[in-house]
Amino acid sequence: MAEELGVDISRVRMIPTKTGVSPNEGYTAGSLSMQHSGAALRHLSAQLRAAEARVEQVVVGRSVPRFDIPGKVFGTRHYIQDLRFPGQLYGRVLRPPTRNAQPQGLDETQARKIPGVIATTRTGNLIGVIAEREEVAVQAIAQLAEECHWTPAETPPLPNEQALPEYLKSTPADTQTLHDSGNPPTRDRSTTTIQARFSRPYLAHASIAPSCAIARWHNGTLAVWTHSQGVYNLRAELARWFDLPPEAVQVEHVEGAGCYGHNAADDAAGDAALLAQAVPGRHVQVMWSRQDELSWAPFGPAMAIEVAVELNDREEINHWRQEIWSNGHSSRPSSQGNPPLLAALDQGKQPVPSSDPPLTGGGGSARNAIPGYRLPGLTVVSHVLQEMPLRTSALRALGAHLNVYATESMIDELAERAAKDPIEYRLSLLADPRARKVLERVAEAVNWNASRPSAQNGAASAHEIQTTEHEINAGPAGKDRVSADRATAAGIDAGRFGPAGSNGSNRAGSNPDGPSQSIRAGRQETTPTRGDWGRGVGYARYKNTGAYCAVVADVEATDSVRVVRLTIAVDVGQVVNPDGVRNQIEGGAIQAVSWTTREQVRFDRHGVTSRNWEDYPILTFADVPSVVVELVDRPDCPSLGAGEASIGPTAAAIGNAVRAALGVRVGTLPLTPDNVIAALP
């Protein structure tokens, strides 16, 4: 904007969105701010400037220091959690300890006796308290938690955490063929089909800040301050819920901590609006507890993916089939079916299973399910679950995390079979010069050809893949036929080499009660070893329309999988702020290391059990890899978002590096010692 306007950048101020004042741009999501809002502002600025001649300013392509950082290092800049209105009250909520539990025999007298408690509230399953002081609200809600007895749901509402892929594949789903090249597998006698299964658990957004909102009712109107990613959509949902005209609800954005998608921001706003009804005219701040943030916020969906690739007798790809099972990746307010806010569910509203954005809009479960490679035949099928035991919604990169992991794992396997270097193999299937460039750049940055003993790795692992030629003339055509092929063809089955389809249910996940295993201990029986160090590559163009990103990961796999170094090349089109792009790309990559190597939402059949940072550990300073980011600037190409592009390629590079280190393909995420050992031959 500054450049187009010809003014100094310090004169441009970005202001938070507010309903009734700001344009309605839907959600701040999907790495689209640069592509959409940024481009719009740029055009607008250029138009404005055309009306008035200004001095030339060069801003684009320079690393301009952020305006918010000084206030954050001096402690003077306010997040929503720091907002204080005159006479503001503090609300806290108590949610059931398990899913669908009903409160019984709640005695509120003790809590109400605590000095400073203004009110206790109860609507359906949601218990709340409002107090003059924050610590009193916290104390009172703890008192209520102690005195409330809950009747657990009669039927356990959650699936078996230890068999998530099986649950996903056996649950009623909306099945759609999202892509069909019309070029089916030939199933010729000379072909070979390679198959692999992949899965990830539910993942938490796990913002460092618990979600927070402030609400105030006044003369039948509602004002809400929120860190929601979509103030207009939240307003629509609040208006629907409280049966108000939209104009009677004002929703204003206030900066919050990183949220990484649809976390509990909107739910906290619902809680605040509900509690504030008890004290008209007063501002009520509601902040969630850490426990609720990790166990009641929407999760990134658990996913299962199967990939089947038919090769001809020259080891070339005939057909690629990618099939995905997942809950939908969006239950944002005002998305399909108008999913209620959590407090409305507590009141008894029926949940609406989350849905997927259309593939043309980037997709959800199937985001990046279409590999960017030249494939003669391609079929992509998605199964979006029609029931939702745990609420799911958008988590950074959506389905791209596991789709890219799956695709790039398979590509690495195919390269090994063809005895080709993984990067050379990818280049042989990529025509887009921008895709090729990021791979070439990352190869150059790590000195790939000199550093990777590809011949040794390729030769050593190739023999482990057991394959069977297709048995033609066996079984009917269509889907049954595919199943028949699965039983006879061989491949990678959730990480273990051997006949596909065997023994699938017993090794998913790790034992939540047992001691954590060490990879070293688990490998004692196995041969051959290749040392504990491995290097792998991963590539994707985010959403097939966004930024191009290639990652090389170096890992050590001794007691656990430790990512030591990431080298990343990225093309986000024209780079506006190089340091901003580096920060986003590196941050996404580090978060992907955390998801891929250690994160999983834990639960039993009644409730989520990972409720604090010990049960849901994330990557910490001692384990963060060094990261190098190489920018491929394209001054002539439109700017693309950088926030999510590195997630999938980083995950994939780690998986391929583990393969290189241990000779094992681990299909079950996260790459914990238990899951790695379970995949060892």
Added chain:
Amino acid sequence: MTAHLIVNGQDHEVDCDPNAPLLYILRNDLCLTAAKFGCGQGMCGACNVLVDGHPTHSCDTPIWSVEGKQIQTLEGLGNEENPHPLQQAFIKEQAMQCGYCIAGIIMTAAALTTRDPEPDEQTVRQALNGNLCRCGAHNRIVRAVLSCHA
């Protein structure tokens, strides 16, 4: 009760429950909002302040235990006119993304660099290992701390 607190070198009398966590008193009574609530369990470090020079989780530290002690928050470390070297370094390295964890991290780092003015990278990472950052700004943060004596 009336608690006597010494915060950033200034005396304060605060009327509160002696068991009230220090964090809420700092944020709501003294309007020092740099220290943040993150978990309330002493597991993330977002609320870290210095008590007699030691990094302390203010979210689970009761007021009675810090009466009369020297409490320092990010606001007391320095300001725009008179910044602490760490604050300058964090600006120079643009060492954050969302920044919610930063107040706690700078205070933890301040205790470290007071104790060990020239820590190596491993020492910095170990010292900050109890401070969680979800955005992945770790390496920038480590660079900022190391650059203070470079």
